[in-house]
Amino acid sequence: MHVFVTGATGWIGSAVVDELLDTGHVVTGLARSQASAVALERRGALVRRGDLDDLEGLAVAAGAADAVVHLANKHDWADPAESNRAERAAVGTLADALVGSDRPLLLATVLSGIAHARPATEADRSPAVGPDAPRGGAENLALAYAEKGVRVIATRFAPSVHGRGDTGFVANLVAAARKHGRSGYVGAGDTAWAAAHRGDAARLVRLGLESAPPGSILHAVAEEAVSTRAIAAAIGDVLDVPVVSVAPQDAAEHFGFVGRFVGLDMSASSTATRRLLAWDPTGPTLIDDIRSGAYAHA
Structure with missing residues (x-):
């Protein structure tokens, strides 16, 4: 597959790019800077210059790809409303570009707020709904596109995706x-x-992209x-x-x-994810x- 990846030079994204390239996929990565573009080219990826506010560019790149992996986020802790706005706009744009295509859109989401009295499961729905919700309610927004011919795969990453160099x-x-x-x-x-090791999380993204059905919720959780x-x-x-x-x-x-x-x-828990994808963190x-x-x- 030709996969368009946002956040392609980030902590998780760079590992995902390597995983996809190593398993025979073609990758175009979104790069905000010349340094990021050079890093992607050195890995063997193609480059799309732009950022999350370049909605037209996101739509063009998604439309030209066989699959989309959305990992980027502004993570502006001083202005979370701006991060939420940008996330919702980017997810909506990427999903709109794939309507009716049955192509996959795998997006990164989070576990915070999913459950409290017990470990969250893949069956628990995110309470974040609407543009004013955390991350702009992007998980629920994206999952609604599963009925519009988009193979949406919401991937909730553990709060610690760890490894050497983690920031x-x-x-x-x-x-x-x-x-x-x-x-x-x-x-x-x-x-x-x-928690999950970075390499295990990257492999989960690749497995989900290759075989998870529309509307899937995956947990990138090893512990x-x-x-x-x-x-x-x-x-x-x-x-x-x-x-x-x-x-x-x-x-x-x-x-x-x-x-x-x-x-x-x-x-x-990641019991359902492991069963669905035969994912075994190592x-x-x-x-x-x-x-x-x-x-x-x-």
């Missing part, structure tokens, strides 16, 4: 521990995050629940700093923007990655 949530926890000289968790530390206290303890051991509880009202000051997520339970665990020095850069 996401866990890297920010490590940075906070270095800054304050203590590794923290919120409250009792009994909230938990799902169902890693407690935030266990994450803090592993970071504390590696940095040789004490492990402490941080009061919820102090989370933002201690952790920065990631403080709003440390106290949230974002655990999830990468290291999150704690193994922390202890092996994968976050020494943070």
Whole structure:
């Protein structure tokens, strides 16, 4: 397949591009900068210059491809409304370009807010509906296109897609521990995050693109629940700093923007995903990655 990928030089996207190229697919990646374009060309991918606000360009690129993987997001933590607006507009544009084609649109979504008292499952629908919802309600918007001849595949990524070089949530926890000289968790530390190694997540994207049916919800989850206290303890051991509880009202000051997520339970099952795609994660665990020095850069 010829696959158009947004977010193609991001943390997950660059691994997805490699996975697709290594398995014989042709990739065109969206690049905002010349540096990103060069990085894609070096990987063996084609390049489409533009960004998420270039809706006309997104439509043209999607229409020329056999499949679309949408991984880009502005992630503007200072202006989440703008991130939500851009996400909804981009997803709607990509989906409109594929109406009636039966071609796949695989989009990245999140697990936050899906379930609270138990790990989320693929059968749980996202409560984010409408343009003012988190991520602009893009998951529900996209899934509605399954009845319009688009093979929509919503892929919920674990809050920690980890590995050497990760700059996401866990890297920010490590940075906070270095800054304050203590590794923290919120409250009792009994909230938990799902996790998946970056390579396993990339392989899931490729498998979903190749065979998941329209309207599928996939969970890129290798570990169902890693407690935030266990994450803090592993970071504390590696940095040789004490492990402490941080009061919820102090989370933002201690952790920065990631403080709003440390106290949230974002655990999830991937039982249905594994069964559907014969996906068997083989990468290291999150704690193994922390202890092996994968976050020494943070």
